Amino acid sequence: MSQSYNRGLVEDFGRWKEFSAGMWAWIFHKFTGWILIGYLFTHISVLSTSLGAAGNEAAIMSETDVYTTTLQGLESLFLIRLLEIGLLAVAVFHILNGLRLLMVDLGIGLEAQDKSFYASLILTGAITVASVPTFLTGVGL
Amino acid sequence: MSTQQAEPETQDAPDDPAMKGAESPAAEKQKGGDMVDERDESQAEFDGETVHIKVFRYDPEVEAKQEPRFDDFHVPFEKGMTVLDSVMYARDEFDSSLTFRHSCRQAVCGSDAFFVNGKQRLGCKTQISDLEQPIRIEPLPHQEVVKDLVVDMDHFYDQMHAVEPYFKSEDTPDASELEEQRQSRENREKVKMSTRCIWCASCMSSCNIAAGDNEYLGPAAINKAYKFAMDDREEEDIKEHRLRILEQEHGVWRCQTQFSCTEVCPKDIPLTEHIQELKREAVKKNLKFW
Numbered sequence: 003m004s005q006s007y008n009r010g011l012v013e014d015f016g017r018w019k020e021f022s023a024g025m026w027a028w029i030f031h032k033f034t035g036w037i038l039i040g041y042l043f044t045h046i047s048v049l050s051t052s053l054g055a056a057g058n059e060a061a062i063m064s065e066t067d068v069y070t071t072t073l074q075g076l077e078s079l080f081l082i083r084l085l086e087i088g089l090l091a092v093a094v095f096h097i098l099n100g101l102r103l104l105m106v107d108l109g110i111g112l113e114a115q116d117k118s119f120y121a122s123l124i125l126t127g128a129i130t131v132a133s134v135p136t137f138l139t140g141v142g143l
Numbered sequence: 144m145s146t147q148q149a150e151p152e153t154q155d156a157p158d159d160p161a162m163k164g165a166e167s168p169a170a171e172k173q174k175g176g177d178m179v180d181e182r183d184e185s186q187a188e189f190d191g192e193t194v195h196i197k198v199f200r201y202d203p204e205v206e207a208k209q210e211p212r213f214d215d216f217h218v219p220f221e222k223g224m225t226v227l228d229s230v231m232y233a234r235d236e237f238d239s240s241l242t243f244r245h246s247c248r249q250a251v252c253g254s255d256a257f258f259v260n261g262k263q264r265l266g267c268k269t270q271i272s273d274l275e276q277p278i279r280i281e282p283l284p285h286q287e288v289v290k291d292l293v294v295d296m297d298h299f300y301d302q303m304h305a306v307e308p309y310f311k312s313e314d315t316p317d318a319s320e321l322e323e324q325r326q327s328r329e330n331r332e333k334v335k336m337s338t339r340c341i342w343c344a345s346c347m348s349s350c351n352i353a354a355g356d357n358e359y360l361g362p363a364a365i366n367k368a369y370k371f372a373m374d375d376r377e378e379e380d381i382k383e384h385r386l387r388i389l390e391q392e393h394g395v396w397r398c399q400t401q402f403s404c405t406e407v408c409p410k411d412i413p414l415t416e417h418i419q420e421l422k423r424e425a426v427k428k429n430l431k432f433w
Contacts, residue, residue, distance in 0.1 A: 018314060022402065025351065108423075109419050112405075112413065113413075115400075
């Protein structure tokens with residue numbers, strides 16, 4: 003047969019409604035992993051550029067140094083508080099699913115891999131909801 | 144069984160390619176309208192239950208069929224009917240050009256793996272009554288379609304052969320002695336599930352990694368390698384050789400434990416479990432404590 007038909011990407015992401023638990027776990031793990039890496043670099047750049055007052059005791063004591071004002075400025079933004087909740091959710095899922103993958107690598111409980119994925123989703127949701135009061139107190143609304 | 148079940152597209156589906164041209168795709172729209180009437184009519188005449196299947200059609204050799212499309216068939220339902228039964232009925236009664244592979248019809252030959260309602264399944268092992276209608280029947284994804292439901296299996300077979308899927312032992316007894324090389328019961332139990340593979344390629348088709356990496360051995364080939372790597376009767380250096388094949392870049396380490404293969408395997412082989420065990424074996428072999 004000289005010709006054949008290639009169905010392209012429709013086979014992959016076009017089928018998202020048909021993905022199984024293990025597939026979703028894989029996608030979420032990659033996705034949260036990239037977010038955490040992105041956050042890590044943002045975190046490093048924000049903190050490393052706010053260290054101008056290092057050694058200036060007086061500024062630090064009076065809370066007018068760059069570091070304090072930067073962080074207070076960020077924490078007063080509602081959007082930042084929301085992003086923090088999102089970051090927590092992402093990190094918790096990545097940790098829980100990471101534990102799941104560790105078990106999978108050790109060959110423990112492979113029959114229950116879908117249940118452990120759902121469990122990590124539910125636990126992530128619960129922890130995220132429980133964290134909302136902590137993250138949203140004192141935000142200037 | 145009534146032959147008046149035929150859909151319009153099948154009634155005017157002669158084997159002459161030129162006339163096929165008239166059938167699609169221009170006639171497609173018009174057909175849609177006709178179809179409803181036709182169906183009502185045929186259902187009036189056949190008052191049994193029918194099954195609505197949508198079958199992927201593609202034929203590169205007929206110009207008008209080079210654009211892939213779905214054909215609808217309404218086949219009479221019988222208790223215990225499988226997906227394979229339904230496409231066979233459609234081929235025998237409605238459209239003889241409908242092409243698919245099948246042979247034993249009892250989940251042994253592994254030739255009728257289709258993509259049914261979004262999942263790789265064996266046509267002969269899938270009950271119609273378990274599926275939501277209309278039943279969408281497509282060729283296996285991630286394999287080139289040759290015609291209709293027939294996919295190119297060459298790459299899959301290449302991967303299967305790449306793991307040297309045959310028993311090798313250095314001290315094979317002399318043929319004149321006719322001595323058996325017995326496997327212990329425990330060892331047989333260990334490889335039992337892996338021996339069930341029927342080479343249907345469902346796992347390979349479901350694997351997202353195999354789709355993006357043509358060199359990846361794939362679940363079926365690794366499972367085949369597992370059967371021999373775990374066989375006690377092969378000597379240690381043969382096992383080493385097998386693990387060397389498996390631990391290459393496109394071997395066991397490509398598996399990302401999505402469990403897609405394990406989910407679709409019609410023979411319930413714990414593929415991911417076997418791949419994971421080989422990963423551990425590969426690590427153990429390379430760990431040195433000096």
